[in-house]
Amino acid sequence: MRTLLTFLATLLASTSCWPAPGKAGEGPTPAERADALRRHGLDPATPLASRVGATPASVLKMFDEAGAPAPRAHELTEAERRKLRAAFEALPPLHRRILGERLRTVSFLDGMPNTALTSAVNADEPYRLFDITIRAGILGETASEWLTWKERTCFDVGDSPLSVSVEAGGLDAVAYVLLHEATHVVDDCLRLTPEGAAERRGAGEPRPTAFTEGVWADRLTPSPPYRDPLLDRTRYRPGGRVLPIGQAEALYAALRRTPFASLYGSANCHDDLAEYVALYHLTEVLGQPYRIVLRERDRPILAYEPFKSDLVRGRAGQMKRFYEVGP
Template identity: 40%
Template sequence: MKNLRAFLFWLVNIICLLFSISSSAQHKEAGKHSINLHEVQVRYGLDSSKPLSKRITITPDNIIKMFREAGMSPTEHQLTKEELATVVSAISRLPSFYQQVLKQHLKSISFLDNMPNTALTSSITGNETVRLYHITFRSGILHQNISEWVSEKERTCFSETDSTISISIQAGILKAFNYVLLHEGTHVVDGSLQIISADSVAGRPHMNDFTRKFTNGIWTNINTLSFPVTDSLAIKSRFRRDGRRYDNTEALEVYSELMKIPFVSLYSTASWHEDLAEIFTVYYLTKIYNQPFRIIIKKNGKVAGEFEPMKSDLVKSRLSLLHRLYIGPES
């Protein structure tokens, strides 16, 4: 069962990456289809005056079809009053700039039971230069706190070859939906405003200023890492193409290596979009809401190693760039 779950999670990660690449390709072909934001909103039925918490709907048919064609059987989830309160609270915790962008670009959200991954952000627009999105969430995260959920996710990177070793992440007791909404919201902000953008010019990527600074010495393109990052064990996880599940006996080495590269999590290494979403999410929760983010490895119940990526000099050197997401474009 664990192997099947890990395979399905890997499969959905690949699907999500293809969605991202496809959405970027559509945008680059869209110059001749340029129309303004309001026209696109009208075309796709997005009412920007409607509160985000009122945009909960059923999952689009194409998303359900995608999951079912991959051998999965998700079903719609109707929120309880308590679950809706969790959603409303998480929306209120978003940076004000995020709330502004999401009101203009996030048409709807939905929740599924039996969804193999945590969330999926999907573009609902075609070749328009303006992008609108739908986010699908796995309903189970509404009943977990961040520490529970992120620890569960992290353990899928390891095979339990030694039962005396445990891996967990202390990330506070806020509801997990706060983390996931902020992460997926970053994808919406990123895609809507082309925060990370690299068009092809003469066969070579031509990056905007933010992309050039954020990826310098780290990323060559959306999912290709640059030297010296490529020598690290930490970039060989199942989140990477050609990656693998580690033995849990490798955990200390994996996280020791993570502290030597400019990533806040293993999932950050999946693509430059996930890198941006992860570093901003962890930054915002640790710095604004004073939540911890500490990876703990135990052996026979005793702490064998603790790692705090946000204290890494390499990670901290990238944080000054994040004001672009926190306060919006510079005037």
């Protein structure tokens, strides 16, 4: 039986939905689109919030094969449905448009060991559709609470007086998580980060995109200016681990020297995009804070706001496309 940590690493790898092999510039035809929608029962005219459904058997099988306790289906309350509806409405225009065409179901589970999973319904077809599965527990959390929990999983506190927290306002956590996952769908459809198919086929490195040029050497390796041995050891990196919290100050100093919006965003180019878009939207559009604070016995000793960093903000111009209205 694989450990929970190994299982989570597998899930993290699967959340980025790699584009299928294809020639540069190649896209699905209208006939391929119509066929996929028909066979998989998706009507793009249905409201996004109405697409709550059962978790796909293929997703449940992942948990079963990993030997993890079986998650349970969660039936949304009316209050939770309102939160989900608001989360869909808060998405950037491009996300809403692409999800309208590509999202088959969104489902919620109690007892998921990870927070969310985006999976392709028909990964080998030209016109791919997607399911998003979310841990139901986040429906009762704010973005600040959930991001704090997530950040703390990077550190072993032990007997240290140090603690880390994230101040991100009172936005519902589900709004943040949905935006992150939806960005993976947008990325897959528009190829905003390099496709992984060429690497898997041994065909050499895929070409960088506007977002990854000069930042990523390949999907998992930052360009030389942004490599750091401490960042390379975080739990989000291949072979990484939980670090002693005594190294937190040095770790965030290293993060400051990169254009990544979060530690999680430094893991790979796909989550770099998803985190950047989510945190840009949180701070620049929704007007919420995003501040990482390290404290010693409740006394702040470090505060870092990535979207006040020139390196991070240097990529903000690429966010314009997400807010353009129209086809």
